[in-house]
Amino acid sequence: MNSQPVVGMIGAGQLARMSCPAAIALAVRFRVLAAAADESAAQVCQGTALGDYRSAADVLDFASGCDVITFDHEHVPGAVIEALEAAGHAVRPGSRALRFAQDKRAMRGRLAEAGIACPHWASVSDLAGVVAFAERHGWPVVLKAVTGGYDGKGVWVCAMAEQAAEVLSHGLDLIAEQLVPFDRELAVLVARSPAGQGAAYPVVQTVQAGGICREVIAPAPGLRPGLAAEAQRIGLQIAAGLDVTGVLAVELFEAGGELLVNELAMRPHNSGHWTIDGAVTSQFEQHLRAVLNLPLGQTSQLAPVTVTVNVLGGQDPDLHDRLIHVMAADPGSRVQLYGKPVRPGRKVGHVTASGSRLEQVRARARRAASYLADGVESESLDWGTGR
Amino acid sequence: MNSQPVVGMIGAGQLARMSCPAAIALAVRFRVLAAAADESAAQVCQGTALGDYRSAADVLDFASGCDVITFDHEHVPGAVIEALEAAGHAVRPGSRALRFAQDKRAMRGRLAEAGIACPHWASVSDLAGVVAFAERHGWPVVLKAVTGGYDGKGVWVCAMAEQAAEVLSHGLDLIAEQLVPFDRELAVLVARSPAGQGAAYPVVQTVQAGGICREVIAPAPGLRPGLAAEAQRIGLQIAAGLDVTGVLAVELFEAGGELLVNELAMRPHNSGHWTIDGAVTSQFEQHLRAVLNLPLGQTSQLAPVTVTVNVLGGQDPDLHDRLIHVMAADPGSRVQLYGKPVRPGRKVGHVTASGSRLEQVRARARRAASYLADGVESESLDWGTGR
Structure with a gap:
């Protein structure tokens, strides 16, 4: 060797x-x-x-x-x-592809050219532009920094002109987007190799709160098979169209039976952490295979349902002290810790559970993540950001 | 953290x-x-x-x-x-336990005290002793070095007195064992923590050739449930009786519906590599949990059948060149390479396949391991040692 x-x-x-x-x-x-x-x-x-x-x-x-x-x-x-x-x-991915993960205006323009449905959007440079956009698509308006942002944020939901004015005052390059009245958020993870081979994972549902991904359910419960296939087709089309090599995560809105593309990430993604314990090939191995131009691995699930819940830092800096309880309470739960200093609200790990019944599996993952975060077992997601 | x-x-x-x-x-x-x-x-x-x-x-x-x-x-x-x-x-494990993995005479003596069935054995110090043993239990006689060995071997199957004399000539401390007319070889992997918690994995069948483990089938096909439970009980009894902490592998002979203990290893073991891809908790995580006195993880299988086949070095030193074929031929096969220089007959990796039908799963794992070893796809195990 x-x-x-x-x-x-x-x-x-x-x-x-x-x-x-x-x-x-x-x-x-x-x-x-x-x-x-x-x-x-x-x-x-x-x-x-x-x-x-x-x-x-x-x-x-x-x-x-x-x-x-x-x-x-x-x-x-x-x-x-x-x-x-x-x-x-x-x-891998190369600069031509990465540009569309780094520049939201370029991404929206490119997806529109390709006929892929996105939220309504427009470039805006001043308040008049934002107000004009709101007159067409209604308030709230979502402002997004084309690249970067400030205070660790790059997306602002503005309910009225005053809020938009405050965002504009920072002098960023911005686009405005419609706030999509979505039914839920989905994500599809695909991989593509330089040889052009593509592979798509089952479509997942993601649950976000405060702009942070909290929970991922694989597969997305009750998703109409036609819509699941459509999401995978969109992912593979974008990967091929943008010449992506490696893993591509496409975040989607499901709204009234339609799919709209929200964001792209050209790397392993939070919505794919479930694959470590829940799929034949993890997204991390898939990314390595893809960038090395090796054949892609099987993407199928190992169990009917897998749920991953992120562990957000709580008040106590020591997660290891609480591992013993989580492992004793549920020997089948799969814990990943990232080795990062705990700060309230910061992603410091995740827990994955698998099984046959969604409600049971989700409750297991939520309880474990909640307990790791701050020592309280909860099946709700209202924890980990300073409870 | x-x-x-x-x-x-x-x-x-x-x-x-x-x-x-x-x-x-x-x-x-x-x-x-x-x-x-x-x-x-x-x-x-x-x-x-x-x-x-x-x-x-x-x-x-x-x-x-x-x-x-x-x-x-x-x-x-x-x-x-x-x-x-x-x-x-x-x-962990401590010296009192490890002694029984390092000293075969001590191990046999301790297991006999505990009433655990083993092959007939005796200490031998000269040819007369070996011949006397053979008169009671027949030729061939298995000679085992109590610790260590020579030429990389510690076990010799002697068909006649001349062969035993050659082994004796090296001046090692030896025991003689009956060559058990076994139906097949099994292994059970258990874990035990300092707190005394124990957990047993499903019993596997191992296929050895030339003193090297070639294939592991989980669970052991067609094993009578009573015998599987007995093997797990033996594993847990030994772990507790010897105060093992960490993972313990017990190699067994199945002979005429009975179980005899062959060898012990107090560490992750080749017979447990299938757990990386085939069990909820891998033996490596289980060992860490056990030595850290954390609660043990679930040992159940992720699929009905998992087969691991070792990749033995062939003539070509470059395994990576052949990954592309293995991955393309079977996107669901799971490859582990050990990063070791290839030498003919040396374990340099393994391939694991999972599924529902034993014959199919075994054929997949064997073909992949055979191809990685030397570029020939074979469903037999007659490869990798200089074919």
């Missing part, structure tokens, strides 16, 4: 961390570029390099030891990615 | 390597003591220390940064383990 391929991932958060086991299984040498040695993936990955993902010099230096470069997040500047490509590195 | 517990494993082979993903999931800091930086686990484990497991100084130094010490193999000298315990380290 003299030819273990080397995959370098830029970023060392929990997605990089959860990629390590997949690399270990396939004897793929896995390297991460971390900002600090105590980051989530840097704690566990033997091939950790320290550097700044915004620095072309750091990133080029990191890439020099890798066969393929891929990403833990979408914040690497386009110019840095282009410098990697210009230097001859295999970058 | 200020209290990530630190587990140190002495040894850095594939068992240590496959423990890394379990540690990553539970945010357990995992350290290995490796002889060289290119050993299987040292390639991937962020917490690799270099040292000699036979040196009390090296091992004590390694242990000073760990909350719990455990083992990848059973070759750490008893005196080194006792030095660890004398220094106050938590060693």
Whole structure:
């Protein structure tokens, strides 16, 4: 085995961390570029390099030891990615695809060209533009930063002009979107390799609160088979149309029996964490296979229902103290901890449960995640952000 | 999360390597003591220390940064383990238990005291002793080194006195055992925590050839339920009786409807690799839970049948070149590579397949392992040792 391929991932958060086991299984040498040695993936990955993902010099230096470069997040500047490509590195996904995960205006424009249904949207540069958009599509209006944001946010739901004015005052490049009166949120995860092979996972339902994904149910309960197939078709069409390599997560609104694309992410995604314990091939292995141009793995579920609930940090910094209870209470629950310092409301892990009956499985996952977060067992999602 | 517990494993082979993903999931800091930086686990484990497991100084130094010490193999000298315990380290399994995995005479004596059925055996120190044993139990006689061996072997099947004389000439401490006319070989994997909790996995059938485990079938096909329960009872009885902490593998002969204990291993074991993809809790996570005194995980199977076939090195050193075919031919097969240099006949990985029908699942696992070994797809096990 003299030819273990080397995959370098830029970023060392929990997605990089959860990629390590997949690399270990396939004897793929896995390297991460971390900002600090105590980051989530840097704690566990033997091939950790320290550097700044915004620095072309750091990133080029990191890439020099890798066969393929891929990403833990979408914040690497386009110019840095282009410098990697210009230097001859295999970058997957490449700059042409990544642009649509980094620039919401470009993404909306490209999906519209492809005839893929999205919420109504428009570029806005001033309050008059927002008000005109609201006259056509009603308040509230969703303002989204084309890239970046402020105060850790890039999306603002504005109920009235005054709120929009406050967002506009920060001088960001913005688009306005209709607030879709959705019935629920769905996500479809697909993978695509440079050879053009595509594979789609079962469509999941996601439950968000306060802009944070709290719960993922696989498969989306009661989803009409035609609509599930349509979601998978949309995912594969976007992956092929945008020349995505690796995993692509497409967040969708289900509204009145229709699907509208909300967001894209070109990397393993929170909506796919259930695949670690609930699918034949985890999204992390699938991403590695895809970026290495290996055949994709089977995406089918191991159990009829799998539910993942995120563990949000509570007041107590020590999650390990509470593992004993969670494991004793439910020996079948699957715990993943990210090794991150606990801060209230921050994603610090997740719990997955599988079984045959949705209500039972969901209750198990919720109770375990709630208890890990702050020591209270609850089957509601009203916890973990400062209860 | 200020209290990530630190587990140190002495040894850095594939068992240590496959423990890394379990540690990553539970945010357990995992350290290995490796002889060289290119050993299987040292390639991937962020917490690799270099040292000699036979040196009390090296091992004590390694242990000073760990909350719990455990083992990848059973070759750490008893005196080194006792030095660890004398220094106050938590060693799991402890020296009193490990002795029975290191000393075959002590093991046989202890199991006999406990009333657990074993092959007929006797201590032998000269040819007269071996011949006397053969007069009672017939040729061939199995000679086993009480500890260690020579030429990488510790077990010799002697068809006649001349062969026994050759083994005796090496001056080892030996026991003689009856060659059991078994119907098949089984194994049961159990775990036990310091708190005394025990858990048993489904009993598996193992297929050995040339002294090497080639295939593991979970559950053992057609095993009488009473006998399966008896095997699990034996495993749990031994674990409790010997005060084992961690995972214990018990290799058994099934002969004429009876079970005889063949060997013990107090660590994750080849007969349990199927649990990575085929059970709710892998044996590697179970071992970590047990040595950390955490509640044990569910041991049930994710599919009706799971088969693991070992990949033995063939003539071609490059396994990765052949991954593409295996993955394309069977997207549901699960490949584990150990990152070890290929040598003919050496275990360098395994393939696991799961499904409903034994013959189909076994054929899938065998074809994939055969192809990885040397590029020939075969459903027989006559490969990988120089075909």
